[in-house]
Amino acid sequence: MNDFDFLAGSWNVLNRRLVKPLSGSDEWDEFPATSVATRHFDGAASFDEITFPTKGFSGLTVRVYNPATEQWAIYWSSSVRGVLDLPPMIGAFDGDRGEFYGEDQHEGRPVRCRFIWTVRGGDAARWEQAYAEDGESWETNWTMDFTRV
Numbered sequence: 564m565n566d567f568d569f570l571a572g573s574w575n576v577l578n579r580r581l582v583k584p585l586s587g588s589d590e591w592d593e594f595p596a597t598s599v600a601t602r603h604f605d606g607a608a609s610f611d612e613i614t615f616p617t618k619g620f621s622g623l624t625v626r627v628y629n630p631a632t633e634q635w636a637i638y639w640s641s642s643v644r645g646v647l648d649l650p651p652m653i654g655a656f657d658g659d660r661g662e663f664y665g666e667d668q669h670e671g672r673p674v675r676c677r678f679i680w681t682v683r684g685g686d687a688a689r690w691e692q693a694y695a696e697d698g699e700s701w702e703t704n705w706t707m708d709f710t711r712v
Contacts, residue, residue, distance in 0.1 A: 564605075564606055564607045564628040565602075565606035566628070566635065566655075566656040566661060567600075567602065567609035567635075568602055568606050569682050569688060570602075570609055570611065570688065570709075571600050571601055571609075572599075572600060572711055572712070573597070573598070573711070574597065574598040574599075574600070574709045574710065574712060575595070575596075575597060575710045576595065576596035576597065576598050576613065576708065576709050576710075577596075577707070577708045577710075578593065578594050578596055578705065578707050579591050579592070579705070579706045580594075580704065580705045580706075581702075581703075581704040581705065584669060584704040585674070585694055585696060585702060585704075594615060595615075595616065595617065596614060596615045596707070597613070597614050597616075597712075598611050598612065598613040598614075598709065599611060599612055604627075607627070607628040608625070608626060608627050608628065609624075609626040610623065610625055611623065611624050620642045620643045621641070621642045622639060622641040624637060624638065624639055625637075625638045625640075625647075626638075633655060634653055634654060634655050635653070635655060635656075636651040636652070637651055637652040637654075637678065638651045650665055650666060651665060652664060652665040652676065652678050654678070656680070659681060659682040659683075660679065660680070660681050661678075661679065661680040661681075662677065662678070662679055663677065663679075663680075664677050664678075667694065669694055672696070674694040674695065674696055675695040675698045676692065676693070676694055676695075677692070677694075677695070677701060678692055679693075685711070686710065687708070687710055687711070688708075689707065689708050689709065690706070690707040690709070691705070691707075692704055692705040692706075
């Protein structure tokens with residue numbers, strides 16, 4: 564249940580986001596962010612706030628571990644919309660890699676969504692988001708490289 568303990572603390576984040584997901588484009592937008600994460604419930608919950616200064620918005624993530632299923636539920640909210648996105652992403656870690664799956668929307672169309680978290684030692688981590696319109700062919704559309712402050 565302590566899978567996200569690595570994230571507690573302050574981070575600089577380098578973002579790369581695909582400008583036009585699911586269009587065949589390979590044009591990426593790069594921008595900075597800062598994140599502060601905390602752990603709760605003795606490691607069974609994690610919270611972070613991320614600020615994107617050049618984009619003019621911020622977001623927060625709430626992660627809660629379910630001991631009955633041994634899985635995490637990941638919830639996201641952004642200052643742009645001001646709502647908690649549902650349903651959550653659900654998944655688990657295997658060693659230093661976590662995979663989480665859920666449903667999302669892109670330009671009004673339903674898509675399958677995947678998050679991958681990779682822990683790279685105590686001072687670095689990577690988050691990736693990918694979409695699949697068919698539920699199988701994944702296109703990575705956002706990466707965040709975290710470096711501890």
